[in-house]
Amino acid sequence: xxxxxxxxxxxxxxxxxxxxxxxxxxxxxxxxxxxxxxxxxxxxxxxxxxxxxxxxxxxxxxxxxxxxxxxxxxxxxxxxxxxxxxxxxxxxxxxxxxxxxxxxxxxxxxxxxxxxxxxxxxxxxxxxxxxxxxxxxxxxxxxxxxxxxxxxxxxxxxxxxxxxxxxxxxxxxxxxxxxxxxxxxxxxxxxxxxxxxxxxxxxxxxxxxxxxxxxxxxxxxxxxxxxxxxxxxxxxxxxxxxxxxxxxxxxxxxxxxxxxxxxxxxxxxxxxxxxxxxxxxxxxxxxxxxxxxxxxxxxxxxxxxxxxxxxxxxxxxxxxxxxxxxxxxxxxxxxxxxxxxxxxxxxxxxxxxxxxxxxxxxxxxxxxxxxxxxxxxxxxxxxxxxxxxxxxxxxxxxxxxxxxxxxxxxxxxxxxxxxxxxxxxxxxxxxxxxxxxxxxxxxxxxxxxxxxxxxxxxxxxxxxxxxxxxxxxxxxxxxxxxxxx
Amino acid sequence: xxxxxxxxxxxxxxxxxxxxxxxxxxxxxxxxxxxxxxxxxxxxxxxxxxxxxxxxxxxxxxxxxxxxxxxxxxxxxxxxxxxxxxxxxxxxxxxxxxxxxxxxxxxxxxxxxxxxxxxxxxxxxxxxxxxxxxxxxxxxxxxxxxxxxxxxxxxxxxxxxxxxxxxxxxxxxxxxxxxxxxxxxxxxxxxxxxxxxxxxxxxxxxxxxxxxxxxxxxxxxxxxxxxxxxxxxxxxxx
Numbered sequence: 001x002x003x004x005x006x007x008x009x010x011x012x013x014x015x016x017x018x019x020x021x022x023x024x025x026x027x028x029x030x031x032x033x034x035x036x037x038x039x040x041x042x043x044x045x046x047x048x049x050x051x052x053x054x055x056x057x058x059x060x061x062x063x064x065x066x067x068x069x070x071x072x073x074x075x076x077x078x079x080x081x082x083x084x085x086x087x088x089x090x091x092x093x094x095x096x097x098x099x100x101x102x103x104x105x106x107x108x109x110x111x112x113x114x115x116x117x118x119x120x121x122x123x124x125x126x127x128x129x130x131x132x133x134x135x136x137x138x139x140x141x142x143x144x145x146x147x148x149x150x151x152x153x154x155x156x157x158x159x160x161x162x163x164x165x166x167x168x169x170x171x172x173x174x175x176x177x178x179x180x181x182x183x184x185x186x187x188x189x190x191x192x193x194x195x196x197x198x199x200x201x202x203x204x205x206x207x208x209x210x211x212x213x214x215x216x217x218x219x220x221x222x223x224x225x226x227x228x229x230x231x232x233x234x235x236x237x238x239x240x241x242x243x244x245x246x247x248x249x250x251x252x253x254x255x256x257x258x259x260x261x262x263x264x265x266x267x268x269x270x271x272x273x274x275x276x277x278x279x280x281x282x283x284x285x286x287x288x289x290x291x292x293x294x295x296x297x298x299x300x301x302x303x304x305x306x307x308x309x310x311x312x313x314x315x316x317x318x319x320x321x322x323x324x325x326x327x328x329x330x331x332x333x334x335x336x337x338x339x340x341x342x343x344x345x346x347x348x349x350x351x352x353x354x355x356x357x358x359x360x361x362x363x364x365x366x367x368x369x370x371x372x373x374x375x376x377x378x379x380x381x382x383x384x385x386x387x388x389x390x391x392x393x394x395x396x397x398x399x400x401x402x403x404x405x406x407x408x409x410x411x412x413x414x415x416x417x418x419x420x421x422x423x424x425x426x427x428x429x430x431x432x433x434x435x436x437x438x439x440x441x442x443x444x445x446x447x448x449x450x451x452x453x454x455x456x457x458x459x460x461x462x463x464x465x466x467x468x469x470x471x472x473x474x475x476x477x478x479x480x481x482x483x484x485x
Numbered sequence: 486x487x488x489x490x491x492x493x494x495x496x497x498x499x500x501x502x503x504x505x506x507x508x509x510x511x512x513x514x515x516x517x518x519x520x521x522x523x524x525x526x527x528x529x530x531x532x533x534x535x536x537x538x539x540x541x542x543x544x545x546x547x548x549x550x551x552x553x554x555x556x557x558x559x560x561x562x563x564x565x566x567x568x569x570x571x572x573x574x575x576x577x578x579x580x581x582x583x584x585x586x587x588x589x590x591x592x593x594x595x596x597x598x599x600x601x602x603x604x605x606x607x608x609x610x611x612x613x614x615x616x617x618x619x620x621x622x623x624x625x626x627x628x629x630x631x632x633x634x635x636x637x638x639x640x641x642x643x644x645x646x647x648x649x650x651x652x653x654x655x656x657x658x659x660x661x662x663x664x665x666x667x668x669x670x671x672x673x674x675x676x677x678x679x680x681x682x683x684x685x686x687x688x689x690x691x692x693x694x695x696x697x698x699x700x701x702x703x704x705x706x707x708x709x710x711x712x713x714x715x716x717x718x719x720x721x722x723x
Contacts, residue, residue, distance in 0.1 A: 390502030
């Protein structure tokens, strides 16, 4: 499987294979010097400055470094699950004995990816690794593809995200397709998302999908010929008719088909079945071609099973063994804020980033699956969070309000710059106002949520992106053990 | 008592949290023991203008706007009948634009509206995105979030909802936001609009009920959280 070899590097203006030029080396040197300085001055991580400096010195440095990886660049893009999917993929590649450069800090725009690459490069040799593994923002994919040859692009899903940033879902889809078409990368696509599965028919494609979920999973509804009750509309690529579903897993994700022509969900080569998605972990059978592996995934929720499938499919396309894929999934250590389980002051805490209706609905479903959850929701409206918070009204917080209303003592703490918006969201979802604690300041909100926790109760924290960054700092000062981000 | 809400094109025009407006209308009615019926009215569905008290049309993506515009023209006569019977219309963003005379894109043919509001919209060159505060004539405020590139200009038969204090409003030029013609309302504010503007919401409910029940006095609710959120929105950066 896999090695497509459709490379046509001469068509790409900036790509420069082989040894690093003096200019690229100077770029690496300048960026690393800047990076050391930034750390010394305590300006913190996450700065794109080294990337910007490197690109100033040598505009082709990203392509040059990426071209040094022996086996090429693997890219992960899509609305939800980029970080987790590339995290699981890195765990699989590590288990399989490969070396790779990875922008695991999550800086996924062109400068951020450049920054992460120049910081792992050596000034003499540049990148010495089997792969480059990039999580790439949807809008940045075509820009990265113009500079670096991408061997394989994994697309997770397409949900409506920050409309203030992209405008529309159609726009996002076109950007991703453009990135894939630049070098006709191999595409690893979600068969169950009609907006993803129908992309780029002209390149070599590998599909992954869920065949069937064990009964009892809260988020599954079985339907015949229904339209999805979802924000995302999906149309048949051939005849523009809205697709219908024989089975919906969540949102617009499921077994879709066109009611007008015979176009339908492609049969995935990488498939999960007998999926049991629990509140803290999941089990499923993973079929890779005709091999079947019993998988354990230390992450909650069906959406994470999709992330594991996406990573498995990409690894499979690279010829990684089924055993390595299975144990890479099992050994995955959570990223901070992506369903991470930890202990704070002796109390169990799970942090799950939320940023759009589909992801938030799934995160809330995970909390609701817990028998007696403590809840802290923190909403900011900075650029990185999305400035428009109307998406809160499209996410299903009703299931949480219903669950908490059953318990006379259950309360929810809301925080962040838009704590008040979240408070009324919970009120209109059906939770009595006196059960909603409004504390815009995150440290205080965390303090009170922890103090109100009953013995044995888990605190579920659902923060938007910049709240997540703050939370990480706050928890560090509280001495909570942090896994790598 | 019963409040009957027709949610037009719920399946298509559902971005920007339009659901929040329907939730706010129905919850605030139900908290006062008023029954609520909500029906999603789709493309090609018939409308009974004698039946519904309140019509809601939200915003969508450009791709859907063309299909909707066509269908809305087919429904125009009945909707006009409903408006003449003093049914309330709340329309947001794309829905608002289609209630005017036309929408003129950069390229291609004009989209005809149904002229329930004396206004027209032309495609603009920049997207107007951000928090908005509107000061109304009675001194009250409306808060929300706008995200549009269409510029809407009002004719002389219609009033705006108020003056923009923060943000762009109808067109980013004349400092006006939204439109009101009798019981027909249009606005660019979402975010969602109604949950954070409870007085405005109650006023809509009252007008909708007046159609069949006359002057209805609504019981005062405890709006502490709503008022907090409104107050906070007044000081958000644009």
